[in-house]
Amino acid sequence: MTVFYEDFSKVIARHENELWRVNQEIHSHPELNFEEVHAHNTICDFLESVGYSVTRHAYGLKTSFEAEAGAGGGLITYNAEYDALPGIGHACGHNLIATSSLAAFIATAEAIQKNQIKGRVRLLGTPAEEGGGGKIELLKAGAYRGVDACLMGHPADRLLVGADGLVIVPSMALVGAKVTFHGKNAHAGNAPWLGQNALDAAVAAYTNISMLRQQVPPNQRIHAIISKGGDKPNIIPHLTEIELFMRAEAAADLQDMRQRLIACCEGAATAAGCTVEFSWLPNYKELRCSELIAARFLQHSQSQGLEYKKSITEGSGASTDQGNVSYELPSIHPVFSIDDGDASVGPHHPLFAKSAGTRLAFEASLKYAKVMAATGLDILLDKELREGLWAEYRKKFESQ
Ligand SMILES: [Zn+2]
Ligand SMILES: [Zn+2]
Numbered sequence: 001m002t003v004f005y006e007d008f009s010k011v012i013a014r015h016e017n018e019l020w021r022v023n024q025e026i027h028s029h030p031e032l033n034f035e036e037v038h039a040h041n042t043i044c045d046f047l048e049s050v051g052y053s054v055t056r057h058a059y060g061l062k063t064s065f066e067a068e069a070g071a072g073g074g075l076i077t078y079n080a081e082y083d084a085l086p087g088i089g090h091a092c093g094h095n096l097i098a099t100s101s102l103a104a105f106i107a108t109a110e111a112i113q114k115n116q117i118k119g120r121v122r123l124l125g126t127p128a129e130e131g132g133g134g135k136i137e138l139l140k141a142g143a144y145r146g147v148d149a150c151l152m153g154h155p156a157d158r159l160l161v162g163a164d165g166l167v168i169v170p171s172m173a174l175v176g177a178k179v180t181f182h183g184k185n186a187h188a189g190n191a192p193w194l195g196q197n198a199l200d201a202a203v204a205a206y207t208n209i210s211m212l213r214q215q216v217p218p219n220q221r222i223h224a225i226i227s228k229g230g231d232k233p234n235i236i237p238h239l240t241e242i243e244l245f246m247r248a249e250a251a252a253d254l255q256d257m258r259q260r261l262i263a264c265c266e267g268a269a270t271a272a273g274c275t276v277e278f279s280w281l282p283n284y285k286e287l288r289c290s291e292l293i294a295a296r297f298l299q300h301s302q303s304q305g306l307e308y309k310k311s312i313t314e315g316s317g318a319s320t321d322q323g324n325v326s327y328e329l330p331s332i333h334p335v336f337s338i339d340d341g342d343a344s345v346g347p348h349h350p351l352f353a354k355s356a357g358t359r360l361a362f363e364a365s366l367k368y369a370k371v372m373a374a375t376g377l378d379i380l381l382d383k384e385l386r387e388g389l390w391a392e393y394r395k396k397f398e399s400q
Contacts, residue, residue: 004373005303005374007107011106011107012366012370019366021046027089027090032130033130035063037062044056052109058124059142064124066125069113071118076108076150078121079101079135079150079151080102080152082094088353091350092129092154092347092348093155093361095356100153100336100372101152101369102123103370104151117380118380119381134321135325136282139328148379148386148390150330153165154333154335155347156336157347163309164336164337164367165334167310167311167334168289168312170311172247173251173286174284175245175281177261178281179243181239181265181272182198182275184238189234196236198237199236200274202268204271205268206224208265208268209222209265220257222257225242228241247317251283251286251323283324286323287322287326288323289331290389290392290393297334297371297372298310300374336368
């Protein structure tokens with residue numbers, strides 16, 4: 001395996017300039033859910049320029065793509081995310097996810113070819129992680145059918161992680177909704193009594209939700225914004241909107257929260273004489289990573305001179321649609337540390353967006369790529385390991 005590792009370093013070093021360019025292109029052109037056209041084109045163009053055939057707009061999604069190398073044997077997929085956040089750009093560092101998975105894909109593909117290994121590796125472009133549930137759409141479209149294992153990684157704050165990375169990261173299940181309140185316009189000065197105030201409904205709902213927050217277990221989260229609050233103070237608003245997320249440790253716990261939240265909004269609408277309508281976002285499940293893949297990953301991180309923690313006891317408050325992938329097949333979603341200076345702000349902060357564009361962060365993503373490629377190659381080389389992954393998976397889900 002050491003031999004492969006040296007090869008990975010050489011392969012990645014050979015492509016480093018282009019990988020840096022791709023990384024910077026994505027970072028400097030932040031694009032939102034399902035609109036990641038520049039990232040999609042940049043990655044696809046690069047893959048084609050180095051000889052891979054690429055399926056653009058894969059599985060019916062405009063900004064997904066797929067590339068595959070190898071033949072026969074097992075099949076592993078690396079997920080590449082590349083979506084950004086409104087207003088704060090690549091503050092989740094998904095440019096680095098794309099870069100690490102792209103580098104791991106090329107390293108694995110070249111190892112397969114050079115050593116005539118029976119097995120296949122895929123790079124799957126997974127758009128819209130930030131609330132759009134791109135991977136849920138891909139799961140529905142069959143993108144993971146026949147795949148033995150799925151690997152990816154996410155950048156994190158070095159000070160918070162306290163090491164080069166963390167292998168098993170808990171994440172929360174998430175339910176999101178857009179709640180629309182419908183009322184009736186009226187002149188706010190002349191005849192406010194003729195209106196039905198949809199802002200009152202939204203404010204009352206927000207207050208109900210805030211009170212509900214005290215009555216839920218400490219490991220559950222609810223957060224909301226009033227995304228539409230009316231047009232002008234002299235018009236009684238006829239239409240307002242709240243966007244909200246609820247999170248719990250397990251997807252099953254969200255059912256009860258959902259009912260209580262519906263009651264908060266319906267009660268508020270009734271009080272204001274309005275009606276309410278719910279539009280539910282795709283549900284994200286919690287991550288249930290493979291311990292067996294994690295153990296291999298940890299071994300390779302050590303042999304590559306990196307210090308990874310195996311797991312943490314306290315949960316992360318974040319959520320990812322990779323959780324849904326982890327419900328369907330053996331997978332991992334470790335985090336690798338990048339440095340955002342003394343601020344220690346973590347993702348979804350403008351300083352993290354700045355850090356995600358540095359050379360140091362890029363180098364961290366390449367180190368991560370080598371560990372991921374070594375882990376991925378293990379899975380392709382070892383049929384017993386692949387069977388073990390599925391035995392572990394079945395045990396985990398059948399014991400529920
Ligand atoms: Zn994020
Ligand atoms: Zn993210």
